[in-house]
Amino acid sequence: MTGKPRRRLLADTTPLREPHYRRLWVSGVVTVIGAQLSVVAVPQQVYEITQSSAYVGLTGVFALVPLVLFGLWGGALADVMDRRRLMTITTIGLSVTSLLFWAQAAAGMANVWVVLGLFSVQQAFFAVNQPTRAAIIPRLIPGDQLPAANSLNMTVVQFGAIAGPLLAGVLIPTIGLASLYLIDTVLLMATLWAVLALPALPPTGHTTKAGLRAVLDGFRYLSTQKVLLASFVVDIVAMVFGMPRALFPQIANETFGDPVTGGVALGLLFAAMSAGAVLGGVFSGWLPGVRYQGRAVVACIVLWGLAMVGFGVTVGLASPGDSAIFLWVALGFLAFGGAVDMVSAAFRSTMLQQVATDEMRGRLQGVFIVVVAGGPRMGDVLHGAAAASVGTAVAAAGGGILVVVGVALACLAFPMFLRYRVGEGRASDSVAR
Structure with a gap:
């Protein structure tokens, strides 16, 4: 009697029985930690050089342009190239970029434009790498295991996003920013090992060129899939208006007492969302039983917005005497916001992988990565500018309110999203073994 509820509650690990998927998943545990060290190091280095949240928010601009251009092109490439080969190229590119980050920090350049320029290059490789990785997964495991696989993937990502920032908060004052970039470079070798062990994954469609026409074909296909289009819209609303991470260095310094050069509070702020997401992933065994996934996504995003309102109000109420509380x-x-965001992201990924055909999956994953990664970058710009005008607390809480309003408007524009049930319009794939 006790076994069944536990299986429904805890994460489903069935996808890990497939060796290629398992290697990608295990390597992700290591490399995501390294990547999250850089996620903290870049905004912290920018803030240390400029002492301005507006400049930290500017990282969003330098990330957004390559994310859009290379995300869309990378998705098209994933539909016309062997996906194993493309993953290999982009993983090497990420490693080299991380090494250059280390070189500039070790040399003490303290030039914000060099940091932002390298950040743009890194995001370009990331924008090609991620849709390719996501498009590979349905070729490795059966379709009915995709919700479990997406939950496992996101749990790993969020685990790294806990460990990475916490380590960064401890390591920045002791070994410095340069060492964080070097650690990221070394840990990326684990992903390269897993990618090289994959089988050949040639394209399955008729498109042979990853040009503008192929990208436009992807958008035309997306325009016929209203449920997927709606899933992108609600995520943009959540991330653009409700992601306050560009404020974390200033909040850690001015509200919670960290030095300008960074400290424990900074690491905790960056890690908190991911801690909640990991808990959401661990107790995600119930996800495959949800039939109306659109409604679940909407509920999660509303809760996300309310959580950001609570965060902003708390920052506004904090005083030096009891800032720890x-x-x-x-x-x-x-x-809490991280937990509900993990559930939303798992459902949205599953919708895309099940509804899109393999021939179009790379291009739609390209659009997906533009939305998922580009939305927070736009949020960085918005929150950084807002904080310079109205302060960090109002910027964070006001963004959360806009999330709730925006999602309500999106539901009015896309009522079919609330009616979507799992499996509708499901694409079929052969499983690569």
């Missing part, structure tokens, strides 16, 4: 309350709101 308010820090833990703020972290609680961020963790």
Whole structure:
């Protein structure tokens, strides 16, 4: 009697029985930690050089342009190239870029434009790498295991996003930013090992060129899939208006007492959302039983917006004498937001992988990565500018309110999203073994 509820509650690990998927998953545990060290190091280095949240927010601009251009092109490439080969190229590119980050930090250049330029190059490789990785997974495992596989993937990503920022908060004052970039470079070798072990994954469609026409074909296909289009819209609303991470260096310094060069509070703020997401992933065994996934996504995004309102209000109420108490309350709101965001992302990924055909999957994954990664970058710009005008607390809380309003408007524009049930329009794939 006790076994069944536990299986429904805890994460389904069935996809890990497939060796190629298992290697990608295990390598991700290591490399995501390294990547998250850089996620903290870049905005912290920019803030250390400029002491301005507006400049930290500017990282969103330098990331967004390559994410859009190379995300769309990378998705098209994933439909016309062997996906194993493309993953190999982009993983090597990410490693070299991380090494250059280390070189500039070790040389003490302290030039914000060099940091932002390298960040743009890194995001270009990332924008090609991620849709390719996502398009590979349905070729490795059966379609009915995709919700479980996506939950496992996101749990790993969020675990790294806990460990990475916490390590960064401890390591930045002791070994410096340069060492964080070097650690990221070394850990990327684990992903390269897993990619090289994959089988050949040649394209299955008739498109032979990854040009503008192929990208436009992907958008035309997306325009016929209203459920997928709606899933992109609600995620843009959530991330553009409700992602306050560009404020974390200033909040850690001015509200919670960290030095300008960074400290423990900074690491905790960056890690909190991911801590909640990991808990959401661990207890994700119930996800495959949800039939109305569109409704679940909407509910999660509304809760995300309310969590960001709570975070902003807490930051506004914090005072120097009891800032430690308010820090833990703020972290609680961020963790809750991370948990509901993980559930939303798992459902949205599953919708895309099940509804899109393999011939179009790379291009739609390209659009997906533009939305998922580009939305927070736009949010960085918005929150950085807002904080310069109205302060960090109002910027964070106001963004959360806009999330709730925006999702309500999106539901009015796309009522079919609320009616979507799992498996509708499912694409079929042969499983690569």
